[in-house]
Amino acid sequence: MKKRFEVLINGEHCKACGVCLEFCPQDVLGVSEQRNKAGFYPVEVKKPEECTGCGHCALMCPDACIEIYRVPMEESVQS
Amino acid sequence: MSETRAGHTEAEALYHRPAGLTDVQMRYCPGCTHGTAHKLIAEVLEELDIIERTVAVATVGCSVYAYEYFNTDAVQAAHGRGPAVATGIKRASPETIVFTYQGDGDLAAIGLSEVIHSAQRGEKMTVMFINNAVFGMTRGQMAPTTLVGQKTTTTPLGRDPEMSGMPMMICEMLSTNPGVAYLARETMIDPKTVRSAKRSIRKAFQTQIDGAGFSLVELISTCPAWWHKTPLEAMQWVRDEMLVQYPLGVFVDYDG
Ligand SMILES: Cc1ncc(C[n+]2csc(CCOP(=O)(O)OP(=O)(O)O)c2C)c(N)n1
Ligand code: SF4
Ligand code: SF4
Ligand code: SF4
Numbered sequence: 022m023k024k025r026f027e028v029l030i031n032g033e034h035c036k037a038c039g040v041c042l043e044f045c046p047q048d049v050l051g052v053s054e055q056r057n058k059a060g061f062y063p064v065e066v067k068k069p070e071e072c073t074g075c076g077h078c079a080l081m082c083p084d085a086c087i088e089i090y091r092v093p094m095e096e097s098v099q100s
Numbered sequence: 101m102s103e104t105r106a107g108h109t110e111a112e113a114l115y116h117r118p119a120g121l122t123d124v125q126m127r128y129c130p131g132c133t134h135g136t137a138h139k140l141i142a143e144v145l146e147e148l149d150i151i152e153r154t155v156a157v158a159t160v161g162c163s164v165y166a167y168e169y170f171n172t173d174a175v176q177a178a179h180g181r182g183p184a185v186a187t188g189i190k191r192a193s194p195e196t197i198v199f200t201y202q203g204d205g206d207l208a209a210i211g212l213s214e215v216i217h218s219a220q221r222g223e224k225m226t227v228m229f230i231n232n233a234v235f236g237m238t239r240g241q242m243a244p245t246t247l248v249g250q251k252t253t254t255t256p257l258g259r260d261p262e263m264s265g266m267p268m269m270i271c272e273m274l275s276t277n278p279g280v281a282y283l284a285r286e287t288m289i290d291p292k293t294v295r296s297a298k299r300s301i302r303k304a305f306q307t308q309i310d311g312a313g314f315s316l317v318e319l320i321s322t323c324p325a326w327w328h329k330t331p332l333e334a335m336q337w338v339r340d341e342m343l344v345q346y347p348l349g350v351f352v353d354y355d356g
Contacts, residue, residue, distance in 0.1 A: 026114070038131030038331045044291065061130070077291045079115035083135030083331075084126060085142075089114040 131331020180211020240326025
């Protein structure tokens with residue numbers, strides 16, 4: 022499947038609270054193996070093609086770390 | 101079309117970090133819904149296009165640095181005195197949109213008098229009241245809003261109403277006050293309640309823009325640190341315990 026949405030996570034602001042992981046219905050997100058500067062293992066996008074753009078992760082993140090963009094049609098067809 | 105931080109166009113953005121927040125990382129504990137409350141307020145300030153004419157009044161508690169997080173002008177009030185400071189700002193500069201951001205220790209304990217009198221006078225200000233049932237900053241002591249039986253640093257056996265009285269229900273208390281134009285209680289424990297909380301926050305600021313009177317939104321919030329729970333357990337505890345004591349709803353709506 023083509024990637025239709027781009028989920029951007031600010032890994033330096035992420036505190037690994039796990040709230041977005043719980044509320045993502047598509048299991049798009051996972052945990053990084055690298056710590057950030059604050060010592061947390063931040064969330065990262067593992068399965069971008071599964072994202073439906075529902076926005077639950079961004080809505081629930083207490084640290085406003087998540088941004089979601091629609092991938093323009095032409096790009097998603099090419100990639 | 102303007103470019104966003106990530107280099108995408110605004111039209112493609114389904115969700116962006118709200119312009120009402122600065123780029124500063126908030127110092128709240130992981131999963132604390134103080135952050136969610138900031139984010140929703142910041143989104144509303146952006147959507148109503150009032151960032152430039154808003155003054156935030158930070159108070160005392162974990163949110164003491166709120167002035168670094170909101171992308172507005174801001175002042176820092178002494179413990180509990182936020183509504184008195186906001187009164188001065190609003191009266192000196194009626195075009196300014198003023199809001200206080202207060203915890204339950206700040207608003208319902210040391211600052212109870214200020215909030216009631218500001219409501220009584222119908223001050224055209226907006227109060228964001230974060231009820232997490234403890235004094236978070238000072239390590240989790242009992243607040244007026246602590247639930248019956250809830251264990252805190254100062255109630256190790258649980259709150260005993262014989263000793264400490266019953267939890268204080270600020271919305272119910274203020275709902276008979278003629279100066280109040282908008283009053284609601286919300287929470288932030290799933291996408292549905294987050295969306296609902298944002299609607300009430302927006303309505304509260306609109307109340308002030310319309311000059312209709314005093315507006316307050318009580319946000320039932322989590323304190324994972326001093327409830328000794330994970331962020332998700334804390335959200336579940338809100339659903340199972342807090343919302344039984346503090347039912348959600350709109351109590352006063354000048355325009356409803
Ligand atoms: C005049 C004064 N008295 C007491 C304190 C100590 N103090 C700091 S924060 C706080 C309670 C804050 O609790 P709350 O308003 O519920 O906010 P939270 O930290 O839970 O977000 C107290 C009593 C103070 N800073 N100033
Ligand atoms: S937008 Fe929805 S599907 Fe996509 S990562 Fe976020 S929660 Fe998951
Ligand atoms: S909700 Fe936000 S802070 Fe928490 S793990 Fe997800 S991205 Fe990180
Ligand atoms: S002490 Fe409690 S209220 Fe304060 S930031 Fe931590 S979790 Fe939030």
